[in-house]
Amino acid sequence: MSQHNVGGDPVATVPRSAGRKSPRIVVDRVGKSFRRGAVAALQECSLEIQPSEVLCVIGPSGCGKTTLLRIIDGLIRADTGRVLADGEEITRPRRDLAMVFQHFGLFPWKTVSGNVAYGLRVQGRPDQEVRATVRHYLEMVGLQGFEGHYPYQLSGGMQQRVGLARAFAVDPSVLLMDEPFGSLDAQTREVMQGELLRLWRIQRKTLVFVTHSIDEAIILGDRVALMTHRPGRIKELIDVGIPRPRDPEAVRGSPRYATLRRYIWNELKPEVAGSGDAP
Amino acid sequence: MTGRLSPTAIRSLSVLIGLTAWEIYGRAIHTVIFAYPSQIGRAFAELTRTGELWFYLRGSLVVLALGLALAIAIGIPVGVVMARGATVEYALEPYINALYATPTVALIPLIVLWAGFQVKAKVILVFLFCVFPVLINTYQGVKHTDAKLLEVARSFCAGEWSMWRDLMVPSAAPYILAGIRLGIGRGLVGMIVAEFYTAITGLGYMIVQYANNFRTDRLFVPIVVLMILGVGLTSLLRRIERSVAPWLHVAQQE
Ligand SMILES: Nc1ncnc2c1ncn2[C@@H]1O[C@H](COP(=O)(O)OP(=O)(O)OP(=O)(O)O)[C@@H](O)[C@H]1O
Ligand SMILES: [Mg+2]
Numbered sequence: 001m002s003q004h005n006v007g008g009d010p011v012a013t014v015p016r017s018a019g020r021k022s023p024r025i026v027v028d029r030v031g032k033s034f035r036r037g038a039v040a041a042l043q044e045c046s047l048e049i050q051p052s053e054v055l056c057v058i059g060p061s062g063c064g065k066t067t068l069l070r071i072i073d074g075l076i077r078a079d080t081g082r083v084l085a086d087g088e089e090i091t092r093p094r095r096d097l098a099m100v101f102q103h104f105g106l107f108p109w110k111t112v113s114g115n116v117a118y119g120l121r122v123q124g125r126p127d128q129e130v131r132a133t134v135r136h137y138l139e140m141v142g143l144q145g146f147e148g149h150y151p152y153q154l155s156g157g158m159q160q161r162v163g164l165a166r167a168f169a170v171d172p173s174v175l176l177m178d179e180p181f182g183s184l185d186a187q188t189r190e191v192m193q194g195e196l197l198r199l200w201r202i203q204r205k206t207l208v209f210v211t212h213s214i215d216e217a218i219i220l221g222d223r224v225a226l227m228t229h230r231p232g233r234i235k236e237l238i239d240v241g242i243p244r245p246r247d248p249e250a251v252r253g254s255p256r257y258a259t260l261r262r263y264i265w266n267e268l269k270p271e272v273a274g275s276g277d278a279p
Numbered sequence: 280m281t282g283r284l285s286p287t288a289i290r291s292l293s294v295l296i297g298l299t300a301w302e303i304y305g306r307a308i309h310t311v312i313f314a315y316p317s318q319i320g321r322a323f324a325e326l327t328r329t330g331e332l333w334f335y336l337r338g339s340l341v342v343l344a345l346g347l348a349l350a351i352a353i354g355i356p357v358g359v360v361m362a363r364g365a366t367v368e369y370a371l372e373p374y375i376n377a378l379y380a381t382p383t384v385a386l387i388p389l390i391v392l393w394a395g396f397q398v399k400a401k402v403i404l405v406f407l408f409c410v411f412p413v414l415i416n417t418y419q420g421v422k423h424t425d426a427k428l429l430e431v432a433r434s435f436c437a438g439e440w441s442m443w444r445d446l447m448v449p450s451a452a453p454y455i456l457a458g459i460r461l462g463i464g465r466g467l468v469g470m471i472v473a474e475f476y477t478a479i480t481g482l483g484y485m486i487v488q489y490a491n492n493f494r495t496d497r498l499f500v501p502i503v504v505l506m507i508l509g510v511g512l513t514s515l516l517r518r519i520e521r522s523v524a525p526w527l528h529v530a531q532q533e
Contacts, residue, residue: 048309093433093435099431100435103427103433105428107446109452110445120443122432122436122441122445151526170435
């Protein structure tokens with residue numbers, strides 16, 4: 001299990017040093033364990049995230065993906081190692097990073113609008129701006145008409161989209177997305193992927209996108225980070241190398257897609273077997 | 280007639296039978312110190328007509344409302360602060376435990392010495408009776424705030440005030456309302472105790488006065504009013520509890 005590159009494999013392309021900007025986020029040999037060391041979630045996990053890139057993270061269930069995002073977001077501190085944002089150590093949550101939670105994390109006593117407005121209200125933005133922004137992102141996730149509903153009145157997929165809109169609404173420069181499309185049906189998922197690609201073209205946010213879907217990782221990512229089974233570290237970083245703008249259907253028909261898909265699955269298989277759980 | 284009776288029908292029937300038995304027994308033994316329902320009804324109408332009942336009831340309600348309002352205004356913030364900071368929690372804990380465990384009635388002479396016999400003393404008593412359920416329930420409610428949502432709030436860089444307003448108070452609202460409901464029950468006790476043992480006023484005055492005059496029928500009127508107050512306020516609070524947190528009741532609704 002080599003760290004980083006893939007040697008002579010056809011998948012390993014562009015040497016990643018060429019013309020690179022300084023990284024936006026640096027994860028430096030991060031280790032984290034829970035229950036007083038009984039459960040090691042991350043070990044020697046290192047990763048550099050470039051400005052405006054889409055980095056997809058894929059790995060077996062329970063390998064520490066959520067833990068990694070929580071550490072990057074400043075919600076919990078690493079036991080060892082550190083995380084830097086623009087060279088500055090992250091010790092607590094920052095406004096320029098936002099998280100889309102795997103568990104949605106909606107406030108049950110707030111309406112859809114209230115939930116989407118939450119981050120803006122916390123920042124004390126003026127009412128008018130809040131209303132306009134909320135309307136805009138509700139439209140983006142296709143929830144107009146549900147403004148007054150409460151989360152318990154929505155399906156899982158709809159709740160997930162509220163969580164997405166809430167994170168986008170605060171206009172962070174880095175979005176940490178923890179399986180954001182995991183609860184969506186196949187059609188909605190495709191629509192949301194297209195929407196995310198479109199938004200990315202306009203806003204060029206840095207996206208860290210955790211997913212269980214190899215297909216999704218290839219469609220969306222500039223690079224794909226493969227994680228080992230627990231305790232997780234980055235096993236390998238793969239350049240997707242498919243030019244943008246991408247048309248998901250065309251991408252799926254390309255030979256590059258097929259090669260990547262096979263390659264990633266082969267790399268992932270031993271990890272999944274090692275964790276005794278499917279990705 | 281094999282159809283089963285609804286719970287409401289059984290309740291009403293039970294009350295009807297009880298009242299009838301009381302009426303029959305009361306008429307049969309025929310003494311001044313025992314009143315039966317129709318007598319009490321008549322006394323009720325009379326005291327309402329003369330305005331006497333409303334006059335005394337108003338005095339009692341003012342005391343109850345002030346004491347309760349004070350208990351809510353102090354109990355909720357103190358409960359939240361205790362749940363938020365371990366230092367505050369440990370610092371206040373001994374006082375709260377001690378005061379809660381002390382029978383409040385035992386403090387009456389002291390309160391009278393310090394606050395006199397009038398409304399101030401009564402309000403303090405009602406306050407002492409109600410504040411602990413409100414405070415302790417608020418504390419429990421805030422402690423039970425979903426850790427995941429706390430993390431969401433932190434992720435969005437919420438300040439302490441927003442944590443209270445957007446997260447902890449709404450999340451604890453069902454607990455707080457249950458605390459207020461318990462507080463009202465205790466507050467009614469506190470109110471009557473205050474009216475017996477400080478300056479004799481309000482519904483407490485009616486009770487004492489009519490007992491001394493052997494007007495048993497009239498004596499029952501303030502008692503019935505207290506009963507109605509207790510049942511009415513408690514069920515009102517229950518109703519609010521249900522409507523304030525509909526997400527807790529989804530399972531029952533479906
Ligand atoms: N707060 C915690 N307390 C104890 N153990 C934890 C805690 N958080 C995570 N773990 C453990 O750490 C490991 C990694 O958890 P994490 O949630 O990061 O995995 P994941 O990769 O996000 O999994 P999934 O794909 O299922 O979401 C798991 O074994 C998990 O049980
Ligand atoms: Mg996870």
